[in-house]
Amino acid sequence: MKQLELTPRLHAVAELVPDGAFLADIGTDHAYLPVWLLLEGKIAHAIAADLREGPLDRAKLTAKEYNCTKNITFRLCDGLFGIAPEEADTIVIAGMGGETIAAILDQAAWTKNESYTLILQPMSAQNDLRRWLWQQGYGIRNEQVVREGDKLYNILFVRYGCARELSIGEEWAGCQSPDMKQELRGEYLARLLEKTDRAIAGISRGKGEKDNARLEELRLVRQTLAEMKKEWDAWQQP
Numbered sequence: 001m002k003q004l005e006l007t008p009r010l011h012a013v014a015e016l017v018p019d020g021a022f023l024a025d026i027g028t029d030h031a032y033l034p035v036w037l038l039l040e041g042k043i044a045h046a047i048a049a050d051l052r053e054g055p056l057d058r059a060k061l062t063a064k065e066y067n068c069t070k071n072i073t074f075r076l077c078d079g080l081f082g083i084a085p086e087e088a089d090t091i092v093i094a095g096m097g098g099e100t101i102a103a104i105l106d107q108a109a110w111t112k113n114e115s116y117t118l119i120l121q122p123m124s125a126q127n128d129l130r131r132w133l134w135q136q137g138y139g140i141r142n143e144q145v146v147r148e149g150d151k152l153y154n155i156l157f158v159r160y161g162c163a164r165e166l167s168i169g170e171e172w173a174g175c176q177s178p179d180m181k182q183e184l185r186g187e188y189l190a191r192l193l194e195k196t197d198r199a200i201a202g203i204s205r206g207k208g209e210k211d212n213a214r215l216e217e218l219r220l221v222r223q224t225l226a227e228m229k230k231e232w233d234a235w236q237q238p
Contacts, residue, residue, distance in 0.1 A: 004036050004066060009121065009153045012146040013094050016119050016157050017042060024049060024088035026079060026104065027096055031059030031072065038068045047088060049075040079104035080111070094121035094155075098129030105136075111160065112137060118158040126154055127171040139163040143174045145184040152188050168217075169224030172196075176228060178235045186236065189229040196222045 006014060010033055017023060017037055023046040025034050034046035048063075050056045056076055063069045075082045080091070091111065093101050101120050105111055111118060118138070122129050133140060133156075142157035154174065166175070173192055176185065196218055203215045 004032065004039060006032060006036050008146050008148045009155075010036075010094070012144055012153075012155050013092060013119055013121055014040075014042070016142070016144070016155060017090055017092070018117060020044070021090035021117070022088045023047065024080070024083050024091045026083075026091060026093045027051070027055075028059050029055045029095070031062045033092060033094070034072055035062050035066050035068050038071050039066060045071050045073070047073045047075055047083060049077050049080075049082060051076075051078050080108035083108075085110040085113075089115060090117040090119065092119045092121075094119070095123060098122035098125030098127075098132075102129050102132040105138075106132075114159050114161045116160065118156075120156040120158060121153060122156075123153075126174075129156075130166060130171045130174065133158060134163045134166050137161065137163045140174070145182060145188045147184060152184060152191060154188075167224060168221055169228050172221055173225060173228055176232055186229070186232055189225060189232060193222065193225050193229060196225060 014033055014037055019042050021043050023034055023037065023043050025031065025046060026049050028034065028048035028050050031048045034043070034048050037043045038046065048056070048059045050059065053076060056074055059072075060069070060074055063072050077083065093104060101122055105118070120129065130140065138158050138160050139162040140156050140158055141162075144155045144157075146153050146155065173189055200215065200218050200222065203211050203218065
């Protein structure tokens with residue numbers, strides 16, 4: 001049997017899954033994540049869920065190829081609608097937009113319990129997701145940045161409780177501290193600054209009141225991100 005290799009993004013997600021977890025992989029697609037975790041012996045069973053039959057069929061083929069069919073329950077459902085609270089203690093939602101991830105959790109109030117581990121990997125709207133999480137009482141306990149190709153991805157390790165209000169900069173970039181072991185943090189902040197500069201340049205050409213309000217917000221974001229980058233760079237000095 002050939003070895004299953006995960007992409008750097010999915011491998012980083014897998015590393016955050018607790019040993020012995022009862023896993024629900026939402027939007028599983030090919031089910032690479034649960035199959036890899038089973039093959040590594042990190043988990044004994046998983047639920048692989050997807051909204052569409054096509055991805056779920058691909059998931060079943062992957063499980064069959066690696067002889068994991070008996071250890072995976074396949075679920076055709078929208079988000080967490082088809083998952084009962086007692087079926088999982090670790091929920092992975094990866095490869096979706098931040099607003100979609102927030103909507104999935106919003107429809108599953110049972111995740112507002114500190115016994116559940118949420119591993120979230122947003123592809124966009126990270127600031128919206130972070131804001132929604134703290135406003136709903138979820139605490140971001142850890143956050144990783146991983147490189148895949150020329151892109152950087154965020155992975156959030158979340159549990160309900162111990163949430164604190166985030167600044168606008170922290171909503172955009174996540175929290176930081178001097179003892180963080182995050183090699184890509186400086187590059188991540190630099191990319192966010194470049195993204196904000198492009199957005200400011202684009203909106204500056206507008207003339208509406210909404211443009212002015214958005215421009216003011218983005219300038220505040222840029223100022224805060226620049227302060228975070230300066231702080232982070234200072235911490236990296238020997």
